[in-house]
Amino acid sequence: MSIKPIIFYDIPSTAPECAWSPSTWKTRYSLNFKGLFYETTWVEYPDIVELCKAIGAEPSMIEQDGSPYYSLPVIHDPNTGAIVSDSARIADYLDAAYPNTPKLIPAGTHTLQESFRVAAYNATRQHLRPYVIPAVAGILRPRSKEYYVRTREEHFNKKLADVVPTGEAHEAAWKEVEAGYNRIKGWMRDGDNFVMGDTISFADFVIAGDLQWCMKGFGADSDKWKDMLRWDGGRWAKLLDDLKKYEGPVEDIA
Template sequence: MSQANAIVLYDVPSSVTQPWVPNIWRIRFILNFKRLPYRTVWVELPDVETTLLSIKAPPTSYRSDNRPVYTLPVIVDPLRSRTKPMVLSNASTIAEYLETSYPARPVYPEGSRALQTLFVHYLQDVFVKPLLPILVPLSHQRLPERSQAHTPVNHPPQLSGPQREQAWRAVKEQFDILALTMDKNSGTDGDGVVTMGHEVSYADFSLCSVLIWIERVSPHDGWPRVRSWHEGRWIRLYDRCKEYMDVF
């Protein structure tokens, strides 16, 4: 397939050598797992709304005053319509579309879509919250200068000392809860590493997207901590997903 016919994934550039935005990684994992040809278009944050309006991408959400909000990820699929490309926003919407439109190599094993959707909502709404005060300032530092100026953060520039340790303890509590839950898949019910028991799925890709975020923006503090927790469970999950981490 030519580059002109490949799916386009819009992502955010940064100073690190590999992308790190978790919601966008969820989609990249699916594209790689399904072996769908795609290419990445890098868009700095000040240019996101203009760029997405130019390709007629739907808003991700709406503000309280009903003004539209445009965020990444966004994909453009030139092959699913004879009249015009399919343009989609919102990671959950894109994941559903890719699974329905390209059912080979499913990321939702049969009968698991509802439970996996709830699991991903839990990751977004509960699991990652303690990480935000730590990783949002670090992520901001890794944006290009234009994007940093466009999106000032409200958190302290970087937690240090007792504040940082307290924050990581809160993160560890969430990892403890998740480890206890996933341990129920050990033995005859699974390998104890992946969410659905034996094979990687969308839930694993969503969780591994958070691990990538930690690894890329906190490689010398956060990632060594997480690697050491729960007898290396999280690095084993990372390794299971590693073959789907290509960036095109």
């Protein structure tokens, strides 16, 4: 029986090679790392909820008020009929459905992987958000941009341009971003290339997904991105370089 491509739902942009979302990058890395056959279906922001409901994808989380929150990534595997949302749940599914491919969650490390994912988010993402969320608005396509800007300004209760720290506030806030990455480095032994030493795992894609988010949002030639590449002696630049072979295939929107 021939293997059909997994359908991978991602959010498009005008950035080089289109992919930009930290969450969907985790799944893109995962699919390529496992060598699985897939095709990207690009979904604009205003269409995500309707798509998820139409194909029967579960919400990625439940809000505090009990309402469902739908987001990407989502995959539809026509070989098994499975429809899976959320990058961590997708990683678990891919390991179970394709056991003869490299493991995203090595045996006995599920708690480690989940704990690292939460810890890394707390160390870096909360400090990056005021910088990258406004920057991403500049790379989205028109339909997504209108939705994205409107909903994020409602969330922050201010214009996106006013979310970005400036002046002395920027100096302190940017140091917090760097300190977060230093914290992650401190969890790793000297000489280790990856979170699990020499073994690539989903935890590395958590870090790399956020780095892709920053690079695409800020721009590869921006001062902020160049600054990040210098941190920790170039550790994060090296991580992206080590994982580069798992970025493809490039699937720009038609």
